[in-house]
Amino acid sequence: MSSYQELVPDKALQNIVDCYWISDTDSEQSLRILPDGCTDLIFNFGSTVSAVEEQAGLPEKSISAVGIMTKYQKVCVTPNTRLVGVRFKTGAMSPLTSVPLHKLKDTNIGAGNICPGLTDATWERMVGLKSQKQLSSALDQVIFRMKSKSDDSVDPIAIALTQYIRDRKGNITVKDLTNNFGISKRQLERRFRSTIGVNMKSYARIVRFLYTKSLIELKPQENLLNIAFDNGYYDHAHLTKDFKKMAGFLPSEI
Structure with a gap:
């Protein structure tokens, strides 16, 4: 059994954020992720999400910056896995990172390494949040903080x-x-x-x-x-x- 929900970001962020999303899984599953032209910031509040073949998975207790995909990816999730994500509009993540986005193509990197404003404390502040309202508000704060650390300009x-x-x-x-x-x-x-x-x-x-x-x-x-x-x-x-x-x-x- 699994569930997937999408949340609306703060109005001031809707020009860069497509949506927030929550994925909960209570059994072991194999999932197929298709390209959507977007980049994501993903908080893993469960066990490691393993990727099949050569793509990188999502470590447990992590925040990952996930690049644009040019091919599908198969992942294996374990029971009681919760992933919370920020789906950015195409190109909108660019000014929020310290590396060009082609470095993330078909892979992911620990977000703290390339996103000013994200630290281990960011994950800790969010791990206990349960309600959609709490998560949405916390994610708004995360993105506002990231924007304050960037030049906020996109080509x-x-x-x-x-x-x-x-x-x-x-x-x-x-x-x-x-x-x-x-x-x-x-x-x-x-x-x-x-x-x-x-x-x-x-x-x-x-x-x-x-x-x-x-x-x-x-x-x-x-x-x-x-x-x-x-x-x-x-x-x-x-x-x-x-x-x-x-x-x-x-x-x-x-």
Whole structure:
């Protein structure tokens, strides 16, 4: 048995925080985590969460900064595990860390090592909190403290690029992006990768995957080849390959 809840952050933080979330598990489970284009700050109030294959897990009694994912991750959770997370909007975590976000791609790092304002005492203050209201308020305080320790500025070009890619549902080329923003590909890639965590092509693939997955879920009877063509995939094989990497399953298995 497990539960998952999302909480709304303070209004003053909603421009950078997508949501707070709480995941409780009372039995051993294997979970599949899919890319969502976001970065997270995760508090582990239970046992170690082990990752399958090469990805890093979440140590017990820890706060981890989790980078943007370009492929699915399988994790094993033990009974009585509680994870509490902050899901940042794309790129919003960048000014709150001391390292460029591409250093976190497909992995995680102890947040105290790279996030000014986070210490062992931060975890200790939160471990005994039970109610949603208490946790939400405590997380608000954590993020406000992190913001006070940072310069609070994010690259506007990188953020504008993510919006441009999302508006086109990921169906866009890097050449289109450089033409529309009037900046060299090399400079755009450097700024985008540092702020978002991946290059522009990889981010577009994530956005296209998420949109296509939601479309298949919404229209399960729709021909997959038509969906593939409509969303910029060359053919059914291209769609299948992307889903296998991103989700670990076939589009027909949704």
